[in-house]
Amino acid sequence: MAKGRAESKDKSGIEALSPFELKDELIKAAGGGAAERPANFSMLNAGRGNPNFLATIPRHGFWQLGAFAMRESERSFSYMPEGVGGFPQRAGIVERFDQFLRENKGQPGIDFIGGAVSYVRDQLGLSAGDFLYEMCEGILACNYPVPDRMLKLSEIIVGQYLRREMIGKHPFVGEFDVFAVEGGTAAMTYIFNTMRENFLIKAGDTIALGMPIFTPYIEIPELNDYQLNVVHLNATVENNWQYSKKELDKLRDPKIKAFFLVNPSNPPSVKISDESLEYIAEIVKERPDLILLTDDVYGTFADNFVSLFALAPKNTILVYSYSKYFGATGWRLGTIATHQDNVLDAAIAKLPKDEKKILHERYKSITTEPDKLKFIDRLVADSRTVALNHTAGLSTPQQVQMVLFSLFSLMDTPDAYKNALKRLIRSRKRALFEEMGIAYDESDPNQVDYYSIIDMEYYGEKLYGREFVDWLLKQTQPNELLFRLASDARVVLLPGKGFGTAHPSGRVSLANLNEADYRKIGRAVRKLTAEYVERYNAATGKKLDPNAVKK
Known part of the structure; x- marks a missing residue:
């Protein structure tokens, strides 16, 4: 039944879909598109690269900085009870920020934004006052992005x-x-x-x-x-x-x-x-x-x-x-x-x-010397069809969060955050490959492991030989194995072919599920492969071991 379903989908032209659109069809095959699902329904969607981890410290810093910026805004028009604030004031902003840090000592994000201002002043040689003013105005979003390409200190x-x-x-x-x-x-x-x-x-x-x-x-x-x-x-x-x-x-x-x-x-x-x-x-x-x-x-x-x-x-x-x-x-x-x-x-x-x-x-409407306009500034203008260049630029709160992410990394001299993420995703890959019966090779210094490619042709040949792979490719339709994983095991992967891989394969994101989930995915892949090995043995009289392990 699953095979017929996959074949009918391929015949309808589904193989022409982008892998990100095909993902939706795979989710449906896994039962994820059903209006009513049993309470114990569980689908493992490793199809998207959206991570299930995030950096908390610079986010805490964003909210604390927002609270300080609101205090700055409310210093103006304080006589009006209707909730009207004004722009932050540059004069004395550093002293008021220091007071804010003292009053909120121990709160999440306070040490970070205090350290960020210190880093900007002491390590980058920038004005703490100018930086705080740019961040406050930016997080309040009370002005257009100026300069439009990016805020100056940002x-x-x-x-x-x-x-x-x-x-x-x-x-x-x-x-x-x-x-x-x-x-x-x-x-x-x-x-x-x-x-x-x-x-x-x-x-x-x-x-x-x-x-x-x-x-x-x-x-x-x-x-x-x-x-x-x-x-x-x-x-x-x-x-x-x-x-x-x-x-x-x-x-x-x-x-x-x-x-x-x-x-x-x-x-x-x-x-x-x-x-x-x-x-x-x-x-x-x-x-x-x-x-x-x-x-x-x-x-x-x-x-x-x-x-x-x-x-x-x-x-x-x-x-x-x-x-x-x-x-x-x-x-x-x-x-x-x-x-x-x-x-x-x-x-x-x-x-x-x-x-x-x-x-x-x-470009003549935006500069008196259009012939000298740099490519990167043409990018800015074209992003707003030139005529709207005066409103170009990424929203200023977004730029503030970008700056805080950047400072978080710059201040993390031992790379503690980076090393923690590396350990996390590599542990997941190790679990996936162990359950697939394939040794996880950690010797390649160029491996990054945010994703992994399960290449059925490559690994199939390593485990079972070229004859099995040739038979498998003849017996299966495009994306059939992915639809089988989805319908039988409720595992969703993306087709490697959609990214231009040479062999039939599935892309596994190692960022968006937990380690136990990757073990389940590995077992599902191995079980499906073993089924095809047994079918191959029955069709050819061979005696391949469906539980073979690649050292």
């Missing part, structure tokens, strides 16, 4: 966070600009759009994608808005999800205008090796016009992470989201960073006169 602090987490100890020459956006997905939307509007990519152009990759990077170039040709650079499970030099050499083709990648990868959750990063940087020296975009949302879960932005800063657009590391998907906090001397601005400056004229007309 950009400096977030920039320091990006330096620590994305660049680390790697030498970096020059400065970079930051645009605060509504999460990594908004960053993708803005970047594709502004590159098109500024003739950096045109219909029929060729870009490269590092595969597998977050599905929208596959889908956006195909849209009628862009109509781009795509070259795939394939990282494979056989190569520990690294790109071979042969694959990276595809970037030498001058037809390729840009290379987009997610690092660490989604869904394999493996960071690009140092050797590969250096190899890409060498290619960039030969191709100084190549545009790179690196989406590094999972970099903060890696050991000793260094972004491609550090090695090829002038060619690279850095996208980073706070959503996963801080458990803040609902906040929609992301950044776009570009070096102040970059190939995007250089390419725009070299455009033909007719295209420059079009862009001059596009």
Whole structure:
């Protein structure tokens, strides 16, 4: 019955769905879409990457800072009993904040915001008063975001966070600009759009994608808005999800205008090796016009992470989201960073006169020198269709929380929070693989483990041989195994194929369930695999052990 159900769904074209839309069908197959469910109903949805952990200290700090800001606001118009407040006052704000800390000593978040102000003053060399005023005005949301790209001190602090987490100890020459956006997905939307509007990519152009990759990077170039040709650079499970030099050499083709990648990868959750990063940087020296975009949302879960932005800063657009590391998907906090001397601005400056004229007309309403407008500021303008540029910018309370997350990390010099998260997700992966009967290999320093790929072809061959895998692929329809897991075991995974994996596979998020749940998922996968092994034995007369264990 389950097999027929899966086949009918595939025949109806369901295999064309994005994995995130297919997830809803898998949830239905698991009974999760039923209007009435038994009281003991239990579904294990490892399909989404939303973590079940979050950073509490900077959130406590946000609420305490909000309480202080409200006190500041209520100092004005206090004669009016109708609940009218005013803007905070810059004069004396540091002294009033110190008094607030004393009055609330011992409350959650108080030590953190006190330490944050001290860090901003003593370590970053910024004015404590200016910082407190920006944070109070920002958390009260009583003014437009000014500057629109990002609040002044907020950009400096977030920039320091990006330096620590994305660049680390790697030498970096020059400065970079930051645009605060509504999460990594908004960053993708803005970047594709502004590159098109500024003739950096045109219909029929060729870009490269590092595969597998977050599905929208596959889908956006195909849209009628862009109509781009795509070259795939394939990282494979056989190569520990690294790109071979042969694959990276595809970037030498001058037809390729840009290379987009997610690092660490989604869904394999493996960071690009140092050797590969250096190899890409060498290619960039030969191709100084190549545009790179690196989406590094999972970099903060890696050991000793260094972004491609550090090695090829002038060619690279850095996208980073706070959503996963801080458990803040609902906040929609992301950044776009570009070096102040970059190939995007250089390419725009070299455009033909007719295209420059079009862009001059596009941006002339927001600046007296539209031809000199930087790419990152064009992103800001285009995010509000240029005409609404005066209301551009991420909401100021969002920027305040982003700043507090950044300071929380900067102040955590022993990386206690980061190490706790690493232990958490790696313990979950170990539990999953133990129950699947596959040894968890911890020797690869590039593993990040936010997600894991259960590659049925790869692991099936390791456990049972190539003949079994060939038989299995012939006997099963696309996504049948995922629907069987959903309907039989109420386990929901995402299809790896939707992210561009070479083999049939399922993506398991290691962030959104508890360790016992991953043991259940591992047992369900093993039970389903054993069933197919027994069917194979019956059909072929072989005697494979359905409970084989891979050492």
